Amino acid sequence: MLNYDFKWSILWSDPYGGWILEGVATTVKLGILCCIFAMLLGIIIGTFRITQFKPLRIFAEAYTEFFRDIPLLVQLFFWYFAVPSLLPEGMRTWVYQEIPDFEFWIVVVGLSLYSSSRVAEQIRAGINSISPDQFNAALSTGFSHYQAYRYVIIPLAVRLVLPPLTTEILTIFKNTALAMTVGVLETTFMSQQVEAYTFHGLEATTAACVIYMIITLIVVGVMGWIEKLLAVPGLIIRKGADS
Amino acid sequence: MIEIINVSKWFGEHKVLDNVNETINKGQVVVICGPSGSGKSTLLKSLNGLEPFQEGDIRVDGISLKDPKTNFIMLRQKMGMVFQRFELYPHLKVLENITIAPIKVLNQSKSKAGQKAMELLERVGIPEQAEKYPGNLSGGQQQRVAIARALAMEPDIMLFDEPTSALDPEMIKEVLDVMVDLAKSGMTMAVVTHEMGFAKEVADEIIFMDEGRIVERGTDKSFFENPESERAKEFLRKILI
Ligand SMILES: Nc1ncnc2c1ncn2[C@@H]1O[C@H](COP(=O)(O)OP(=O)(O)O)[C@@H](O)[C@H]1O
Ligand SMILES: [Mg+2]
Numbered sequence: 001m002l003n004y005d006f007k008w009s010i011l012w013s014d015p016y017g018g019w020i021l022e023g024v025a026t027t028v029k030l031g032i033l034c035c036i037f038a039m040l041l042g043i044i045i046g047t048f049r050i051t052q053f054k055p056l057r058i059f060a061e062a063y064t065e066f067f068r069d070i071p072l073l074v075q076l077f078f079w080y081f082a083v084p085s086l087l088p089e090g091m092r093t094w095v096y097q098e099i100p101d102f103e104f105w106i107v108v109v110g111l112s113l114y115s116s117s118r119v120a121e122q123i124r125a126g127i128n129s130i131s132p133d134q135f136n137a138a139l140s141t142g143f144s145h146y147q148a149y150r151y152v153i154i155p156l157a158v159r160l161v162l163p164p165l166t167t168e169i170l171t172i173f174k175n176t177a178l179a180m181t182v183g184v185l186e187t188t189f190m191s192q193q194v195e196a197y198t199f200h201g202l203e204a205t206t207a208a209c210v211i212y213m214i215i216t217l218i219v220v221g222v223m224g225w226i227e228k229l230l231a232v233p234g235l236i237i238r239k240g241a242d243s
Numbered sequence: 244m245i246e247i248i249n250v251s252k253w254f255g256e257h258k259v260l261d262n263v264n265e266t267i268n269k270g271q272v273v274v275i276c277g278p279s280g281s282g283k284s285t286l287l288k289s290l291n292g293l294e295p296f297q298e299g300d301i302r303v304d305g306i307s308l309k310d311p312k313t314n315f316i317m318l319r320q321k322m323g324m325v326f327q328r329f330e331l332y333p334h335l336k337v338l339e340n341i342t343i344a345p346i347k348v349l350n351q352s353k354s355k356a357g358q359k360a361m362e363l364l365e366r367v368g369i370p371e372q373a374e375k376y377p378g379n380l381s382g383g384q385q386q387r388v389a390i391a392r393a394l395a396m397e398p399d400i401m402l403f404d405e406p407t408s409a410l411d412p413e414m415i416k417e418v419l420d421v422m423v424d425l426a427k428s429g430m431t432m433a434v435v436t437h438e439m440g441f442a443k444e445v446a447d448e449i450i451f452m453d454e455g456r457i458v459e460r461g462t463d464k465s466f467f468e469n470p471e472s473e474r475a476k477e478f479l480r481k482i483l484i
Contacts, residue, residue: 131328131330133326133327133330134330136293136324137324137326137330137331137389138332139293139319140291140293140319140322140323140324140393141319141320141323141343141344141348141392141393141396142316142317142319142320142344142349142396143344143347143348147347147348151332151343151347152332155334156332156333230334232333232378233376233377233378234333234376234377234378234379235333235378
C-alpha cells in the first residue's frame with residue numbers, strides 16, 4: 001500500500017493557495033500577452049514571406065528559421081543571461097535589479113518571438129492556399145498590394161488557419177511553464193514552491209496539471225467560438241475545390 | 244484605347260506571348276479564343292499590369308505600361324476584370340463585395356457606394372441577393388456579382404477571362420445576357436471566351452491565339468465561315484460540335 005499521506009487541503013490553505021492563484025494569474029497574463037504579440041508578428045512575418053519584394057522575403061525567411069530552429073529554453077536563456085551580459089557592468093546590475101518584472105518581460109519577448117515564427121509558417125501556408133487570382137481580382141479593382149492583403153488575403157488566411165492557430169495558442173500556454181527557469185513566479189514555479197515548503201509535491205503538481213487542463217479547455221472553447229463567429233459559407237469547400 | 248505593340252513574354256525559358264500586336268478602340272468588343280495554354284489569360288492580365296512582359300509595349304489611353312512612372316493602381320481603376328472562377332471575397336456579403344473598392348479606393352461614403360451597388364445588382368438582375376454571402380449563391384449569380392463589383396469602379400474597359408467556362412450550362416445564358424447588355428451599352432471589352440454565340444452577336448473582332456501568337460483575326464463572319472489557318476479550323480470544329 002501507498003503510505004503517502006494525502007493532504008489536499010494544503011492547496012487552499014494559507015499561504016499556499018494564494019501562491020498558486022498568483023501563479024495562475026501570471027501564467028494567464030504571460031500566455032495572453034505572448035499570444036497577442038505572436039499573432040501580430042506572425043501575421044506580419046508570414047505575409048512578408050510571400051511578398052514580391054525580395055529583401056522583405058529574405059528577412060522573413062531568416063527570422064522564421066532563426067526563431068524556429070533553436071530550442072525555446074535556449075532562447076530564453078539567451079535573452080535572460082546572454083543579452084544583458086553584453087551590457088556594461090553597471091547597466092547589467094541595473095537591468096536585473098531595477099526593471100520591474102524583468103524576468104517576466106524577457107519571457108514575453110522570447111516566447112513571443114519563438115511563437116511568432118511558428119504562427120508565420122501557418123499564415124504563409126494559409127495565404128498559399130488562396131488562389132492567386134483572388135489576389136489579382138482585388139488588385140484589378142484598384143486596391144494597392146497593402147489593401148489587397150489587408151481587406152482580402154489576410155482575413156481569408158486567418159480563417160483558413162484558425163484550426164492550426166488553436167494548436168499554436170495551446171502550445172504558447174504550455175510553453176509558459178518554461179518561464180520558471182528564469183525565475184518567473186508562474187503556475188509551475190509556484191507548485192514547485194508549495195512542494196518545497198510542504199513536501200506535498202503530488203498535490204501541488206496535480207493542481208498544476210488541472211490548471212493547465214482548464215486553461216486548455218478554455219482556449220479550445222474560445223477558439224471554437226471565434227471560428228463560428230468568423231465562419232463563412234463555402235470557404236472550406238472552395239478551398240478543397242481549388243487544390 | 245488599348246494598343247498592344249510587339250508584346251513578348253516568357254515564363255523562364257517558355258515563350259507564352261510571341262510578338263502580339265492588337266488595337267482595341269473605344270467601344271469595341273474583341274473576343275479572344277484559342278486552345279488552352281495558348282496565352283489568352285496571360286495576354287489579358289498583361290493589359291492591366293497583373294502580368295509583366297519583357298518585350299514590346301502596351302498603351303492604355305496613351306499611357307505606356309513600360310513607363311516606370313505609370314501608376315498601375317490608377318490604371319486598374321479604369322479597367323474592370325472578371326475571372327473564370329469569380330474570385331468574389333467569400334468573407335464579405337454580396338453588397339460589401341461591390342462597395343469595398345469604391346469605399347477604400349475612391350473614398351466614397353458607405354451610403355453612396357451602397358446605393359450604387361444596389362443599382363448595379365438591379366442591372367445584373369439579383370438585387371435580392373445583396374445581403375447573402377457569395378458561398379450561398381449559384382455560380383451564375385456569383386459571376387454576375389463579380390461583374391457588378393468590377394462595374395462599381397466605373398471602368399472604361401472591361402476584361403473577361405472565360406467568364407462562363409466554370410458554369411453549369413443552364414447558368415451560362417444569364418451571365419452572357421449581362422455581358423451582351425454591357426457590350427450594347429458601348430463598353431470597351433476584351434473577352435476571352437469560347438461562346439461563339441456571344442462572339443457572333445457583339446464582337447467587332449475575333450482573334451484566334453495559338454502558342455502565344457495571334458494566328459488569325461477577323462470579324463465574326465470571316466472567322467466563322469472560312470477560317471484560314473488549319474489550327475483555327477480544327478479548333479472551331481471542336482468547339483462547335
Ligand atoms: N505563373 C506561371 N508560371 C509559369 N508558367 C505559366 C504561368 N502562368 C501560365 N503559364 C504558362 O503559360 C502558358 C499560357 O498560359 P495561359 O495564358 O494561362 O493560357 P490560356 O489562358 O490560353 O489557357 C501556358 O503554357 C501556361 O502553362
Ligand atoms: Mg486561361
